[in-house]
Amino acid sequence: MSVGPAGPTGGAPGTVPQDPYAQLRTRAYLKLLVFAALIGVPVCAAAFGFLALIGWLEPAIYKDLPRSLGFAGTPAWWPLPMLAVAGALVGLTVRHLPGNGGHEPAEGLAVGGAPALAALPGIVLAALATLSFGAVLGPEAPLIALGGGLAVGAVRLLQRDVTAQTVAVVGAAGSFAAVSALLGSPLLGAFLLMEASGLGGAMLGVVLVPGLLAAGIGALIFTGLGSWTGLGTFALTLHHVPPAAQPTIPEFGWALVIGVLAAFVGTGVRRLALVLKEPVARHRVPATVAMGLVVGALAMVFTEVTGEPATEVLYSGQSALGTLFSGTAGYSVGVLLLLVLCKGLAYSVSLSSFRGGPIFPALFLGAAGGVALSHLPGLSVTAAFAMGMGAMCVAMLKLPMTSVLMATLLLGHHGLTVMPLVIVAVVVSYVVAFRIGGPTGAVAQPAVQPSAQPPVQPGPTQPGPTQPGPSG
Structure with missing residues (x-):
């Protein structure tokens, strides 16, 4: 081997x-x-x-x-x-x-x-x-x-x-x-x-x-x-997905709007995180404590204003996606917009100082924004939910195929119905995010050069170089 x-x-x-x-x-x-x-x-x-x-x-x-x-x-x-x-x-x-x-x-x-x-x-x-x-x-x-x-x-x-x-x-x-x-x-x-x-x-x-x-x-x-x-699988799943109707012409127009909005929001989140990252790196411990206090303050403000639990702002949002989807009728547009604001700022601050992955908060932000827009005419909640997730995911990660698949597979067979809308929203967000924010996204550190050596070959073992540092 x-x-x-x-x-x-x-x-x-x-x-x-x-x-x-x-x-x-x-x-x-x-x-x-x-x-x-x-x-x-x-x-x-x-x-x-x-x-x-x-x-x-x-x-x-x-x-x-x-x-x-x-x-x-x-x-x-x-x-x-x-x-x-x-x-x-x-x-x-x-x-x-x-x-x-x-x-x-x-x-x-x-x-x-x-x-x-x-x-x-x-x-x-x-x-x-x-x-x-x-x-x-x-x-x-x-x-x-x-x-x-x-x-x-x-x-x-x-x-x-x-x-x-x-x-x-x-x-x-x-x-x-x-x-x-x-x-x-x-x-x-x-x-x-x-x-x-x-x-x-x-x-x-x-x-x-x-x-x-x-x-x-x-x-x-x-x-x-x-x-x-008896703990469950901890896999990303959604239950009780509302039925999705066939895409309409107005919804394709909304796909353009959602793609542009997600590109600007995602770019803003990322730019603020990169700005904050430099002072955090210079004063690692006190600055990370300060960033934690900011995240906590944002959660407290959301709770005091809306009466909703602070956990809506905290955490990655993975487990809250299903609650957000099934409980859309219980959230007013104002609550959803404040949630997007507080969660987006907390996401940006966390990116600058803590350690974890960027995918699930991006999905949640896009989903919450989509649900807020679904209160407007001509946009169904299932299509808005899926388009928001895909567009925000690609704005943060710059991975278009993954973003389309993630936003549609989560919805089960309903995802196939809204996939054309998701594709349009993802493509628009991808292009606009590159135009306004540059290519920063997934950090590719390929250890395999597919155009050069093959990955496996029989024969005597050759000593490998020292393993590079971690990339989480």
């Missing part, structure tokens, strides 16, 4: 192999597939445990702890000290533990370059503090780092000298398995990692097949653990 510097047809190093699919017929590739299938089991078990721990900590911090201290419920000011504690934990972790706590989420979704095992404790600790205490980021980036790091660590324990290409493919398979379990679909995970890592060309299938296998095996483990423990 190793990769050499030349292609299977004997080409010179750095040249394109004559038959890139020759790898599929080699014994080394079969060994790689077996390893990918095996690594999917512990990786998804670790991902399940990580998400289960977050699921236990969230209510423990925001419900059980205040009651144990004698409060009848959760005080409106409670997020302030909790987010300050989170800021201190994240700041200290980033400053003192290896791995920088994972990648900077303000720079996009980093894929590629699995972190070393020594960096994983810091990445996990920073993510737990971020997600459990209510900062507005998602779990996908830590899961990508955790899956890739565990997979690469396992292959290095089993085989002392491995090539850089083997490390890249195995790391991608581990990341693939972990994030696919969260997204609820190996195919959706495939598109996410394919677009974010910059893979392409003839080698795309050869590199992605081990990841698909690891994700498929891991999904079984993920589902089995959810059933056995």
